[in-house]
């Protein structure tokens with residue numbers, strides 16, 4: 001079968017591989033739609049170390065091709081969404097409520113990290129009953145594919161931000177995760193949502209998804225603007241959806257004492273992330289920092305799918321470009337360099 005791989009650091013391309021086999025609890029899925037993620041570009045540029053010939057991609061939906069003998073809930077032909085994070089549910093971290101960290105830190109993240117990813121005609125799913133969800137007939141593949149990562153991660157960022165009903169929220173960076181964090185903040189009852197980004201297309205989408213105010217950090221000091229919009233108080237909750245030291249620092253600065261900083265950004269560079277000491281109240285201002293990796297699991301994906309089914313959110317507005325699988329090299333380059341206002345490129349198989 002045809003797959004799209006990271007050949008070595010900074011180098012991608014197509015490669016032929018065998019169709020994977022299913023163990024007793026596993027499934028093999030025939031890919032129908034996938035999304036490229038900024039994390040795929042981080043991976044290619046070495047954020048998780050060198051890799052050789054590993055299939056990229058972790059956001060895909062498809063049709064079940066084969067199931068193992070112990071799989072109870074799915075059969076060939078089922079249309080399914082597969083989590084970007086596919087934990088080992090018997091692991092103690094999972095039993096402790098941290099399934100994304102099963103096996104090791106970030107160990108629930110297997111696709112294009114510790115095994116081949118989903119940019120392939122077929123891909124393998126471990127613990128299929130727990131890591132896939134059936135897509136309702138009223139939900140399109142193009143919408144469901146956002147449940148793999150973007151919707152789950154964005155909503156997680158809002159959940160981790162401990163937003164009080166009617167409280168104030170700042171979302172730093174309005175890429176797909178930031179935009180879905182705006183959706184999450186809105187659904188959780190935020191009273192004021194401030195989005196921070198410089199790109200006009202993202203401003204428009206953020207307003208569509210529920211941002212009340214937009215701050216362009218290239219035209220004004222983001223922290224000062226957030227303080228102005230909150231009458232000097234700072235926000236109850238700040239969401240970091242980029243993964244940059246300076247932005248993380250601004251999130252700490254813009255949060256009021258007692259507030260929460262929720263990190264969803266993938267900090268792919270440098271040896272450390274700095275916390276601005278004085279703005280953190282020398283460690284005593286009761287500013288909580290929470291972090292997380294996209295939660296996986298069938299229960300959560302079924303909840304995300306319900307939000308699509310009832311029209312609470314339409315993630316397909318974020319699909320700015322569509323490519324065929326054999327055009328993936330060009331699509332990847334565009335996503336890597338963020339060309340042509342790209343937000344989320346959809347890949348059709």
Ligand SMILES: [Zn+2]
Nearest residue numbers: 037039059149
């Ligand atoms: Zn992703």
